Amino acid sequence: MDFDYIIVGAGFSGVVMAERLATEKKAKVLIIEKKRHFGGNCYDCYDKAGILIHQYGPHIFHTSSKDVWEYITRFGEMHIYHHRVLGVIEGKKVPIPFNLNTLEELFPKALGERIEEKLVTKYGMGQKVPILKLRAENDPDLKFLAEYVYEKIFAFYTEKQWGLKPEELTPEVTGRVPVYISWDDRYFQDRYQGMPVEGYTKMFERMLDHPNIKLLLNTDYFEVKDEFKYKKKLIYTGPVDAFFDYRFGKLMYRTIDFVFENYPKENYQEAATVNYPNDYGFTRISEFKLMTGQLSPTTTTVKEFSREAVVGTDELYYPMFTDEWIAKYREYEKEAAALNDTIFLGRLAQYRYYNMDQAILASLAAFQKL
Ligand SMILES: Cc1cc2nc3c(=O)[nH]c(=O)nc-3n(C[C@H](O)[C@H](O)[C@H](O)COP(=O)(O)OP(=O)(O)OC[C@H]3O[C@@H](n4cnc5c(N)ncnc54)[C@H](O)[C@@H]3O)c2cc1C
Structure with a gap:
């Protein structure tokens, strides 16, 4: 079967593009996603205790862009939530x-x-x-x-x-x-802030609900790329170095080991996220209910242990922002720019520290260019 566009990756970058192409251009789109679910890093689900958790770490939606806010709230209502973070400094929990x-x-x-x-x-x-x-x-x-x-x-x-x-x-x-320099102790100052009332996954489900969008989960693009043809463009949101078969060597990323814990009490800590800058091996503990507003007699937290990612095995979370790795990325960027039929989009393909709103904005802008 032929498609107008093939999109690799069903995170925000890929799914926003798919939704726009299908809805506005009536284009036929195939999304190929390696994971067993859509949503990329923003995927959320209910744990065994019935608490809505973010599988890949806490995700708080915040943006100053009215366009992004209006776009995203078409696919689900937001519970207004302003994130607050405390840090343990000299035994006290203070605003960060x-x-x-x-x-x-x-x-x-x-x-x-x-x-x-x-x-x-x-x-x-x-x-x-x-x-x-x-x-x-x-x-x-x-x-x-x-x-x-x-x-x-x-x-x-x-x-x-x-x-x-x-x-x-x-x-x-x-x-x-x-x-x-302010008494405002919110973590973000963006005009629009919130958490999806029904979760991010539900939002993605609605974005993908279009007869022109076909989704193939649990499939690595590189294993099936010869089986599918596109008439117009390939939109690639996976790691840029993998696309070029690591021609200039592997890029470096950080990954995180997440440890989820459920406690038989209503509330675990004083703020949704508590940072531990000086103690323990983990960086922070986040408590989901304090962000999502869910009511339940138990609560689930997540601890984050950060380390260098083994490319090819680990989830790649953060591109490594040093001059050395940015310079290596520039080599891939040049190769990418020379490919007229492929658009490189998103956190992994553009080796950028995108927040969700920036990823959405980049996809909306790329769609406008098309
Ligand atoms: C721990 C953590 C916390 C964060 N917290 C926040 C937050 O609070 N607020 C905020 O705004 N942003 C946050 N972010 C950033 C947010 O996750 C990103 O902005 C967003 O995920 C970008 O979406 P994306 O589609 O570009 O990338 P991704 O979500 O990574 O999606 C890329 C998709 O491509 C798929 N893929 C890759 N290679 C292939 C292949 N070969 N074949 C098929 N599929 C493939 C991947 O499986 C993945 O699903 C956080 C990120 C992390 C890591």
Whole structure:
């Protein structure tokens, strides 16, 4: 059977593209997905205790794009939820990212107020200052703050998460850990934030529910690629190095080992996510019910242990953001750009740290170009 488009991968990047092509262009689309389910990393399901869990780690939807929000809420209602994270610092659970509340909770009053005043004067209320930038300050109080945050919140966490020192990563990653000059202790400040009331998987199911979309699960594209033909384009959302059979060598990724635990009590911790920057082997514990709003007499949490991925065996979660790996990706990117009949889209194919909204936005933009 011939298709107009073949899409490899049924995560947000592939499924948004499929939905748009089928609905707007009336195109015939085949999606080939290696996993036994659709949804990619955003897949959620109910565990044995009946709690809605995210199989590949907690996913909180947040975006500043009205277009993305309006698009995604066509496929399911969102429960409005603003994510809050605490970090265990010197035995106290304090707001993360480090903000003026954190300053107040950790530092003596006079010192805290002095630092607050200097931060506001120098950068302005509401600004997010990357920690590596703050470290370059000459003012002794700001330098003290920067060293404190670097040592107690940033350095070990980064090492656990990436296996590297913060300086070895690109600003795209380190910029995600700022000092936030604000009393707003939400983790994200995007205008639109929420969790799908019926879960992400249900949303995907609705997006895929179109007579022109055929879905082949449990199938590796490379094993079947000669069996299916496309008339227009191939849209590839898998790892870019695999597409080119690792011609320039394997790219590096981080993976995560998830440990799920169910507790016979209503609630486990004080916030949906608690980070452990200095203790234990895991980076953080998240409690699903506190994000989804589900009511139940038991609760399920997940601990995350990060490590280097074995390419070909492990799930590939985070592209490795160092100059060395970005340079290697650029070699693949050049090859990809030379292929006129193939579009490389998404986190793995573009070797990018995409949030869900960015992946959706990239797919909507690629669709517009088509
Ligand atoms: C632990 C973790 C937590 C996250 N939390 C958040 C969050 O809170 N908020 C947020 O906005 N974003 C979050 N993200 C990012 C989010 O997961 C991504 O933005 C999103 O998954 C990108 O979708 P994608 O389709 O590009 O990639 P994926 O979801 O990875 O989909 C790619 C699909 O391609 C398939 N595939 C690969 N190779 C082949 C092949 N050869 N044949 C067939 N199929 C193949 C894969 O099986 C996969 O299903 C998180 C990511 C991780 C890892």
